[in-house]
Amino acid sequence: MARRAAVVGVGQTYHRARRPDVNIGEICTEAVRFALEDAGISIKDIDAFITGNMELFEGRYAQDMWQADYIGAVGKPGIRVTTGGTTGGTLACVAFETVASGIFDVVIAVGFEKQFEGDTRAGLKTVADPLWTRWQTTGAIGYFARQARYYMKQTGAPEEAGSRVRLRLAKHALRNPHAHLRLQLQSVEEVMKSPYLIPPLRQLDMCPTSEGACAIIVASEEKASRMARKPVWAKDWITVHKEGVYTRGGQHSVADLEMAAAKLFGRNGIKKPMAEICVAEIYAPSTWAELEWLEAYGFSKKGQAWELEEKGQFDFDREFPVNPSGGVVSTNPIGATALIRVAEVALQLRGDAGERQIVRKPTLGFSTAWGGSGWTVAHLLSATKD
Amino acid sequence: MKVGIVAAAQSPFREYPEWRPQELTYLVVEEVLKKTGLPFREGYDDIITCSSDHWDGKTLSDIEHGEMAGAHLGPGEEKVGMDGANAVLLGYIKVLSGHADVVLVTAACKERDVLDPCVIENFGFDVTYQQLIGLDFTQAAALQAMSFMHKYGLKREDFAEVVVQMRRNGQANPHLFSQQEVSLNEVLGSEMLAYPISSLDKKAPCDGACAMILAKEERAKELTEQPVWIKGIGSCYDAHNLGDRDLADPEALFRAAKDAYRMAAIKDPKKEIDFFEISEHYSYQLLLWMEGLGLCERGESAKLLHSGKIGKEGGMPVNPSGGLLGGVPRYVAGANRVIEAFGRLQEKAKEGAGIKEPRVALAHGAYGPAGQHHCVIILERGF
Amino acid sequence: MEKKGELLGVKRNLQVRFRWSAGPYLGKLLTELRDKERLWAVECPGCGRILFPPRIVCAACYTRTPEFPEGWFSLSGKGILKDWEKVIYPQMDPETGEVRSEPYLHGTFLLDESIIYVHYLGPEDLDESQLREGLEVEMVMKPREQREGKPTDIKYFRILEE
Numbered sequence: 023m024a025r026r027a028a029v030v031g032v033g034q035t036y037h038r039a040r041r042p043d044v045n046i047g048e049i050c051t052e053a054v055r056f057a058l059e060d061a062g063i064s065i066k067d068i069d070a071f072i073t074g075n076m077e078l079f080e081g082r083y084a085q086d087m088w089q090a091d092y093i094g095a096v097g098k099p100g101i102r103v104t105t106g107g108t109t110g111g112t113l114a115c116v117a118f119e120t121v122a123s124g125i126f127d128v129v130i131a132v133g134f135e136k137q138f139e140g141d142t143r144a145g146l147k148t149v150a151d152p153l154w155t156r157w158q159t160t161g162a163i164g165y166f167a168r169q170a171r172y173y174m175k176q177t178g179a180p181e182e183a184g185s186r187v188r189l190r191l192a193k194h195a196l197r198n199p200h201a202h203l204r205l206q207l208q209s210v211e212e213v214m215k216s217p218y219l220i221p222p223l224r225q226l227d228m229c230p231t232s233e234g235a236c237a238i239i240v241a242s243e244e245k246a247s248r249m250a251r252k253p254v255w256a257k258d259w260i261t262v263h264k265e266g267v268y269t270r271g272g273q274h275s276v277a278d279l280e281m282a283a284a285k286l287f288g289r290n291g292i293k294k295p296m297a298e299i300c301v302a303e304i305y306a307p308s309t310w311a312e313l314e315w316l317e318a319y320g321f322s323k324k325g326q327a328w329e330l331e332e333k334g335q336f337d338f339d340r341e342f343p344v345n346p347s348g349g350v351v352s353t354n355p356i357g358a359t360a361l362i363r364v365a366e367v368a369l370q371l372r373g374d375a376g377e378r379q380i381v382r383k384p385t386l387g388f389s390t391a392w393g394g395s396g397w398t399v400a401h402l403l404s405a406t407k408d
Numbered sequence: 409m410k411v412g413i414v415a416a417a418q419s420p421f422r423e424y425p426e427w428r429p430q431e432l433t434y435l436v437v438e439e440v441l442k443k444t445g446l447p448f449r450e451g452y453d454d455i456i457t458c459s460s461d462h463w464d465g466k467t468l469s470d471i472e473h474g475e476m477a478g479a480h481l482g483p484g485e486e487k488v489g490m491d492g493a494n495a496v497l498l499g500y501i502k503v504l505s506g507h508a509d510v511v512l513v514t515a516a517c518k519e520r521d522v523l524d525p526c527v528i529e530n531f532g533f534d535v536t537y538q539q540l541i542g543l544d545f546t547q548a549a550a551l552q553a554m555s556f557m558h559k560y561g562l563k564r565e566d567f568a569e570v571v572v573q574m575r576r577n578g579q580a581n582p583h584l585f586s587q588q589e590v591s592l593n594e595v596l597g598s599e600m601l602a603y604p605i606s607s608l609d610k611k612a613p614c615d616g617a618c619a620m621i622l623a624k625e626e627r628a629k630e631l632t633e634q635p636v637w638i639k640g641i642g643s644c645y646d647a648h649n650l651g652d653r654d655l656a657d658p659e660a661l662f663r664a665a666k667d668a669y670r671m672a673a674i675k676d677p678k679k680e681i682d683f684f685e686i687s688e689h690y691s692y693q694l695l696l697w698m699e700g701l702g703l704c705e706r707g708e709s710a711k712l713l714h715s716g717k718i719g720k721e722g723g724m725p726v727n728p729s730g731g732l733l734g735g736v737p738r739y740v741a742g743a744n745r746v747i748e749a750f751g752r753l754q755e756k757a758k759e760g761a762g763i764k765e766p767r768v769a770l771a772h773g774a775y776g777p778a779g780q781h782h783c784v785i786i787l788e789r790g791f
Numbered sequence: 792m793e794k795k796g797e798l799l800g801v802k803r804n805l806q807v808r809f810r811w812s813a814g815p816y817l818g819k820l821l822t823e824l825r826d827k828e829r830l831w832a833v834e835c836p837g838c839g840r841i842l843f844p845p846r847i848v849c850a851a852c853y854t855r856t857p858e859f860p861e862g863w864f865s866l867s868g869k870g871i872l873k874d875w876e877k878v879i880y881p882q883m884d885p886e887t888g889e890v891r892s893e894p895y896l897h898g899t900f901l902l903d904e905s906i907i908y909v910h911y912l913g914p915e916d917l918d919e920s921q922l923r924e925g926l927e928v929e930m931v932m933k934p935r936e937q938r939e940g941k942p943t944d945i946k947y948f949r950i951l952e953e
Contacts, residue, residue, distance in 0.1 A: 042798045045535065071645075077461040077468075077489050081805040083532035086490070087776040090645040091534075091652075097663065099643040100781075101498060104461070104489035106468040112486050116498065119505035125641070125671075147885040148467040152811050153821070154844055156885050157943050158897065158910065160878055167876055168899070219880045259507075261454075261484030265475045265850035273907050277481055395471045397484075428814040431847045438848075438855065448853035465809040480850035523808040535801050 026407060027121035028246040028253035030128075030239050031061025032365035037202040037234035037353045040138045046080065047092030050134050053235035053358075054093050057130060061239045062250025068239070069126040071100035072116050074109040074133055075357025078148060080140040093132055106149075107305070107393020108261070109133055110236065110360025114389075114401055117240040118256040127242045134235035135355035142231045142356075149395075151266070160220065162307060163228060167220035170310035172274050174222065176325065179313070183328035184227045185213035187309035188351065190331065194338055195348025197377035200362075202232040202353040227309045227351070234355035236362045243407075254368040257386075257402040260286045264396035275396060279318035282390075282398040287320065290402060296321050296342045299402075300384045301370045303363035305392040307350050316344065319390070319400075339381040346370065346378045360391030364401060371405040411503045412628035412635035412790060414621050415443040416747040421585045421616035421735050423520045429464050430472035432617035433457070433516045437477050440619045444631050446510070449482035452621065453508035458488045458495035458515035458739050462528045465521065477514050477619075491687070492618070493742025493773025493783040499622045500638045500785075509624050510631075516617035517739040525613070532777065534648060546610060546690075548650060548777035550602035553692040555655040557604065560707040562695070564604045568595035569713055570691040571608055571733055577720055578730020583744075585614040585735020595691075609691040612735035618743050620750070628790075634754045639768070640672030640786035648780060658700030661774075661782040665701045668770075672786040677702050681786070682766035683725040683752065685745040687774045688732055697772065697779070698726060728752065742773020746785055753789040813940075816845040819859045825940040828932050830866040831859070832906060843906045868930035870902035872950065875912055875922055900928055900948055913947030927951040 033056025035041075041049055050073075058065060071093060073086045082088075086102040089095070105112045113131040120129050143161055150159035160167075173179060189210065195201035207213055207226075216226035246253040262282040264275065283295070292298050302321065306312035313327040321342065322330050330336065338346035347366040350359055367387035369375040384405060391399040417439035419432055427435070441448055455477045459469040466472075474485030488495040492515035499511040522528065529544040556562060572592055578584045590608060598608035621631070628635040644667075646660035647653045665677070674680045684701065688694040695709035703724065704712045712718060718726035729748035736744045749769035766789075773783040813821055816833075823829050832843035837854025845863065848855050856862065881892040896919070898912035912922075913931065928948040938944040 042800065047534075074489070077487075079467075081531055081803065083462050083528050084490075084776055085532075086645075087532060087780050088534040088648045090780070091648045095645045096647045097660070098645060099664070099667065100645050101494050101643065102489045103486055103498070105470065105485075105487050115507075116486070116501075119501055119507050122505035122507065123501045124504065125501065141883075143883060144885065144888075145467055147883070148461075148465070149471070150466070150885070151472075152465055152809070153813055153817055154942060157941065159885065160882060160897070163880070164876070164878070164897070168874070171874060171876070217879075220876045220878055261486065262481065263474055263479040263484050265480040266471045281481055394468050395475075399484075425812050426815065428812055428817070431814050431816075434848050462807070465807070465811060475850050476848060478850075478853060518812075521810050521812070523810060524806070527805065527807050531805055539803075540801070 025122055025124060026243045027118040027240050027256045028243065029256065029364070029368040029403065030241045030246050030249040030251060030253050031057045032238050032368050033057030033060055034200050034236040034358070034362055034365055035234045036200050037232045037355055039202065039230065039232060041136065041233040046085070046134065046136050047089055049136060049233065049235045050089055050132050051092045053134070053237040054130065054132060057237035057239050060251060065094040067128055068094065068098070068130050070120060070129045071095040071098060072103065072113050072120065072129060072131040073100065074103045074113050075135050076106060076109065076145060077104035079142070079145045080136055105393065107356055108360055108391040108397050108399045109357050110362065110364070111391025111399030111401065112261070113361050114238065114364045115259045115261065115399060117238065118259060121240050121242050127245045128239065130237055130239050131361060132235065132237045133358040133361040135357040136233045137231035137355065138233055163219050163223065166228060166308040166311060167223040169274065169314065170223050170227070170308065173310050173314045177328060179328040181222055182210050182214070183313065183331065184309040185210045186331050187312050188213045188226050190337055191345060191349045191351050194346050194378060195352035198348050201348040203230055223308065229307045229350045229354040232353050232355040234353065234358050236358040236365055238361060238365055238368070252372050254371045255404045255407050257404045258286055258290055259399070259401040261399045262397070263394065266395045276314060276318040278396050278398045279315055282400045283319040286400050286402060295319065299386050299388045300382050301343050301346065301367060301380050302388045303345055303347060303366045304390045305350055305360055305363055307354070307392070309351055312349065338378055343380040343382065346375065346380055360399065363389035363391065364403070367403050371403055409504060410625040410637050411500050411622055412625065412637045413750050414623050414628050414631040414635055415440050416618065416620035416750055417443065418583050418618040418744065418747055419616045420583050421614045421737055424518060424615040429459065429516050429518045430476045432615065433473045433514050434476035436617045436619040437512065437514060440621055444621055446621065448478040452483055452510040452512045454483050454502050454511045455479050455485040456488060456495045456499045456511060456513045457485055458492045458743065460517060460739055463517050463519065463522055463739070473514060473516060477512055490781065491742040491773040491775035491783065492739055492744070493746060493771060493785060494643065496743055496746050496785060497641050497643060497783055500641060503622055503624050509627050511622045512619065513622060513743065514617065514619040515740045515743040517737040518615040519613035519737050520615050538650065545777050546605060547602045549690045550605045551650060552655040552778040553604050553690065556692055556696055559656040562710055564596060565592065566695065566710040566713065567604065567609055567691040568592050570688070570694045571595045573713070573719065574688070574694070574727055574731045574733045577728055578734035581730045581734065584730055585612045587734065605690055611689045611732045614735045614737050616737045616740055618740050618747055620743070620747060635790045636750050636753045637788050637790050638785060639788045640668040641784065642667030643781065643783040646780045650778060655778055658696050658779065661697055661700030661779065664782040664784045668784040668786050674786065677770065678724060681768045681770050683728055684770045685727060685729055685749045686731065686772040687741050687745055689774065691733060693774070693779065694726070694731065701770070742783060745771040745773060749787050753787060815858050816847055816856070820844050821940045825938045825944050830868060831863050832866060832904060833863045836862055841904065841906060866906065867903045870900045870928055872898055872922065872926045872928050873901045873907070873924060874899040877919070898928065898948055910945055911947035913949055
């Protein structure tokens with residue numbers, strides 16, 4: 023690594039289904055202001071801007087052009103990366119690399135989505151190949167319904183298993199003022215009253231469409247030492263993709279998640295992920311995906327995540343806190359979602375997560391992004407520089 | 409640490425009814441991997457793609473382009489949603505950061521698949537004011553051209569002369585959509601789109617793809633005898649609201665170039681850079697961007713154009729490749745500028761090219777309405 | 792006089808027409824389906840993976856696939872039912888923008904050639920309670936004059952009577 027990069031400020035809006043009171047630029051400005059305030063710096067201190075969102079959503083084209091007027095990018099360098107659901111994760115990677123390269127000392131990464139302003143389902147349907155699968159695609163919902171059926175079949179987990187995940191995430195979201203869905207769910211039975219989208223996937227199993235923005239400020243080691251907050255060090259990061267699922271013929275695979283975690287943990291000497299990693303904010307668009315992917319990352323043995331969930335081990339105040347923010351199932355402004363994972367881990371490692379602060383001592387955190395045709399971006403953040 | 413370009417490949421730019429956009433990406437990636445002998449997937453650590461969801465007509469267009477570039481369970485892929493020069497810039501940053509040793513950069517676009525490009529461009533403007541008056545990029549360019557004309561007393565003939573010179577240069581470039589020369593009168597007589605921009609003043613739409621390999625110094629020297637180092641980069645946003653800018657003042661380009669020159673330790677680009685490959689999506693832009701890059705004083709670009717100095721045989725060649733006007737697809741455009749500069753630097757002194765032993769070149773990409781965003785890359789041959 | 796706190800919005804429809812090329816691989820597959828009622832797959836010459844639909848390169852081993860007919864083989868159009876799903880929530884047809892609100896069935900079929908394919912499960916009056924994994928299925932085509940060279944030239948897959 024040429025030089026170290028640290029997260030020195032985070033900001034996110036209070037995510038909602040609709041924010042008719044702000045336009046796209048304004049919602050980004052909110053997040054930028056929160057981040058600048060958090061870091062104790064002004065917009066003048068930012069050297070470059072890294073932005074992204076779902077490229078085609080909101081019916082927008084070249085969105086960073088209009089956005090520049092709002093986030094302080096006019097007259098300054100910047101780049102736009104658009105990698106679908108993993109956008110927020112990629113924004114963090116690019117921010118880390120830009121600082122590590124030595125070209126810029128302080129950069130801000132801004133991700134957002136204003137999903138009510140577009141047709142999210144239409145936007146996701148156009149992921150499908152226009153000539154081969156677009157006619158029948160049920161988009162993300164179809165994918166996750168199939169995933170749920172697959173997990174249940176492979177592991178023998180009962181239908182309640184998904185609902186237990188939902189309960190944990192709701193409990194966490196109630197402690198997170200930024201979360202979109204903050205539901206007072208009391209029991210598994212209550213969750214299972216939620217209507218089916220495509221069985222066994224229920225409405226409550228699936229992430230919402232949210233409007234929100236998130237910004238993180240990343241600085242070099244030298245600059246970080248002069249900022250208001252304790253720096254959170256970017257230890258390592260990785261991106262793994264799979265070929266287009268629409269050409270792969272519907273075969274279910276979590277090879278990207280497995281490979282990303284194996285490589286990232288392997289090259290960082292992490293042998294017992296659940297013991298060595300203190301908190302995980304994983305990007306899981308559905309409750310069932312959260313279970314399967316905790317296994318795929320290697321946090322629990324195959325087929326056992328649902329049993330650990332039943333025992334409550336993933337609660338924020340327990341052995342291995344997963345998504346203390348409430349996760350993607352509680353909040354999903356797609357272009358910001360993955361960046362929120364990084365921001366949440368940073369808050370946890372700083373001890374600044376308020377009511378949702380994990381009880382376990384936070385030294386090493388793991389954040390992931392998911393999207394595309396089965397893509398994974400993962401980061402390791404550390405409270406210490408080593 | 410030095411980062412170099414070691415190989416590049418481009419498809420001819422034309423209409424491709426026989427291939428899908430991702431297949432065009434595959435063809436250039438196959439070619440560039442053959443040139444370096446690098447195996448797919450293991451040979452590089454990262455892939456940066458450049459494509460447009462809007463022009464491909466699908467969300468996450470990089471699913472296909474990434475797959476064709478070898479992303480499957482391998483190096484992973486990231487998409488730059490801007491002009492291709494920015495993809496090269498990101499590739500450079502990746503290697504410089506130490507996170508990757510070798511990076512594959514691709515760009516692809518099939519402009520001719522889209523029947524309503526003006527609609528897409530219109531949606532690139534802010535929702536509240538500019539979109540609703542029906543602006544598209546050609547109209548924004550026309551506004552900029554008019555500002556430019558009024559500020560310095562330029563004429564349509566000056567812009568038409570740009571087209572004549574670019575098309576003349578382009579005759580020797582087999583990649584361009586058209587290698588045909590055009591006369592001043594043909595340009596002036598071509599269909600008016602938005603005054604003063606007529607159809608020959610505008611880059612021809614076409615399909616195509618390109619790819620290149622970037623590597624850190626040790627690897628670059630293993631992969632080629634003729635690496636071309638990236639010495640400086642710069643990028644800059646201008647204001648989006650056209651009325652907030654003096655459209656005839658290319659301040660964003662000036663700042664991007666300034667950063668690139670500083671990084672490359674260049675004090676006088678006119679003397680220290682041997683040739684320039686810049687992105688003129690419209691004819692007037694060649695003049696305006698030359699001013700932004702500091703190749704002449706503000707308002708003097710027409711004089712520079714007419715002096716012949718920027719011709720292939722002149723003292724300061726600009727777009728010896730023929731630039732974009734002859735037809736290079738958008739998104740590919742900025743990356744194409746880099747590849748043209750790279751190619752000419754690699755070839756050293758070329759018979760009849762009129763450029764003796766070029767050592768340093770500048771490549772430039774522009775994106776957004778009326779060049780709202782600019783990206784500048786300085787290249788230096790290392791052999 | 793404007794109402795206090797009134798929020799204004801702008802509504803627009805984005806309509807862009809495309810002219811997509813199918814390319815020699817997908818193009819051949821679709822024309823064969825339309826004209827000869829046959830699906831084709833290709834075996835990767837590098838690693839032997841079955842590529843369906845056929846495409847220019849194998850993502851796993853990066854070997855270029857020859858164009859039709861070298862290495863291509865036609866499918867029987869038959870297989871077994873692996874999984875199915877009832878799509879309950881209203882679906883927008885991505886090609887027309889129309890919303891279809893009646894629930895319908897997708898099936899995941901394991902074709903005879905060990906290829907997984909997802910398509911409609913029909914006919915419409917299919918008795919869902921009779922569905923189970925392993926039932927034999929076969930492709931049912933639309934009448935010739937209704938075919939357009941699209942995957943929907945297949946009307947649906949139906950369960951073969953025992």
